[in-house]
Amino acid sequence: MNLNSLIQEQGLAMTRRHFFSKGSNALGFAALTNLLGSRAQAASTVTGSLNHFMGKARNVIYLHMVGGPPQMDLFDYKPKMQDWYDKDLPDSIRKGQRLTTMTSGQARFPIAPSKFKFSQHGPSGMWFTELLPFKAKMAGDLCFMRSMNTEAINHEPAITYMQTGNQQTGKPCLGAWASYGLGSMNQNLPAFVVMVAKPSNTEQVQAISARLWQAGYLPGEYAAVPFRTSGDPILYLNNPPGVPAQVRRRTLDGINQLNQMTLDQVGDPETLTRIQQYEMAFKMQTSVPELTDMARESENTFKLYGEAARKPGTFANTALLARRLVERGVRFVQIYHNNWDTHGNVAGRLPDQCRDVDQACYGLIQDLKSRGMLDSTLVIWGGEFGRTIYSQGGLSKTNYGRDHHPRCFTMWMAGGGTRPGSVYGETDDFSYNIIKDPVHIRDFHATILHLMGFDHEKFTVRYQGLDQKLTGVEHANVIRELMA
DSSP: OOHHHHHHHHHHTOOHHHHHHHHHHHHHHHHHHHHHHHHSSOTTSOOSOOOSSOOSOSEEEEEEETTOOOHHHHTOOOGGGGGGTTOBOOHHHHTTOOOOTTTTTOSOOBBOOOOSOEEEETTTTEEEETTOHHHHHTGGGEEEEEEEEOSOOSHHHHHHHHHHSSSSSSSOOHHHHHHHHHOOSOTTSOSEEEEEEOOSOOTTOOOOOGGGGOOTTSOGGGSOEEOOSSSSSSTTOSOOTTOOHHHHHHHHHHHHHHHHHHHHHHOOHHHHHHHHHHHHHHHHHHHHHHHTOGGGSOHHHHHHHOGGGGSTTSHHHHHHHHHHHHHTTOSEEEEEEOOOOOSSOHHHHHHHHHHHHHHHHHHHHHHHHHTTOGGGEEEEEEOSSEEEEEESSOOOSSOOOEEEEOSOEEEEEESTTBOTTEEEOEEOTTSSSEEEOOEEHHHHHHHHHHHHTOOTTTOOEEETTEEEOTTOSSOOOOOGGGBO
């Protein structure tokens, strides 16, 4: 059987859904080819953008603290709780709200005031724990959201919700939407990169998966390229022994010709994605080694981020690499830092967590600022939900645990058109309910898209007969008070 016969047989083996969508795929493919062609220009220019208006954020660095940082131990200072030590959480505060199975069976819900000291900093008098002295120094650069909230109360749906706008997997993540809408700024690097930093304390590491950085119903090329934090940054990036670059190039040319024949015959957009991925992998063989060569950084840079930045896999190292990525035109960099799921031993674990990220975040913001990149780079920090003011398990003056709490939590942003030195939202004395200016995940996503130059109502992709969008079908507000 010759090659054309094989391709024809593959076309006959198409699924029913693919068959009925083939006509529309032809038009979609033509549009997609034109779009991709327009993006394959010089790396120094912004190409392929679908913006509705000029956004201030051209790049995003999203620092996700996996597990849910305890807001009342970090940013949401609640001094009145000192008088409530070991007293039960009032029913008037809880209001019958849902609990996890980890504490729903407790006989009591004793209040656990934060054991850490707080102080005010910046033009808005923002409260910071003693565990974050470097963040406190840059209070004037940060935009606090103290009233974030979600319906998700367990990790997998909560992280999925935060990253994709939906508690169920299968949707495009925020980074995929950003790379799809903003286009590419560098032909030799992916538009979307993800890294998973290793915490120094690994007492309770949450499982996370590639489903969080998938492209969903967007073309596959908009999924993230994961960079490993130890060993080779990308597996199989180097040629095998004895295979020179010229041979690799000829091999890829032959594979691409076969894929192009399949694409012409069948019209499956995923075949186009495969061609693009082969080409990107070939280009990264030269771009990635230069990117990850930290020896080019000055001693002052390592002093800024901290000595941990020299060690691959640390949060500080990935933060520095994030700056190098956006400096080279990568649109969206996602860093996950694990072990924030403090069901117990807050006193023992939280200092380690803060030590991992505090100076590194400071270094990242100051580094971007000194290079004139902060105005166009949006930096986001936060988890998937907050923690309870009452203790899970044993309680003492010196230690306690906290359960999941979706009703209110704190996140911060910097740069990219956000309002520096500002605080938005307010919670009650128990850091349990929002009493002013709530920010739902949908509002959060709508605001981020606006900063990137997109109207979230119009930024849609037709899929399964619907105009799909990141913010879903429920109403979402752009929070303009968060913008400069």
